[in-house]
Amino acid sequence: MKLLFDENLSPKLPHILSVDFPESMHVRDCGLKGFPDEDVWEYARSNGFTIVSKDSDFYQRSLLYGHPPKLVWxxxxxxNRDILVALITKYKEQIYLLDSNPSESILVILS
Known part of the structure; x- marks a missing residue:
């Protein structure tokens, strides 16, 4: 399960969460910092990532185009980053279920 963290999230998240989500990356790691959402979407789709974002634009794009890629909104x-790490870790099982469910595109996580 590979997560692609949007630029509105800490670039340290892939390293911190590497035990639970190996091969995850931040858009900065892919050379996509500052790029339009369409480019991030296409990169995630082409490379088997699930996007993790706080951005409602990705939610709207997911509703319009479906998956891949899938989205954790x-x-x-x-x-702070520690709260975010705890939240993603808490929902780890649901994130993995999203990845394996062919009929679901989005997992919404509320604080």
Whole structure:
């Protein structure tokens, strides 16, 4: 399970969560920092990533185009990285279920 963290999230998340989500990356690691959502979407689709973002634009894109890629949409306010790590870890099983379910495109995580 590979997660692609959007630029509105800490670039340290892939390393911190590497035990649970190996091969995950941040858009910065892919040379996509500052690129349009369409480019991030296409990169994730072409490379087997699930996007993790707080951005509602990815939610709208997922509704319009479906998957791949799949989306973990974080409906949370501003929080520090430790809270975000705890939240993603708490929902690890649901994130893996999203990946394996062929009929679901989005997992919404609320704080």
């Amino acid at each position: 974080l409906r949370i306010g501003n929080c």
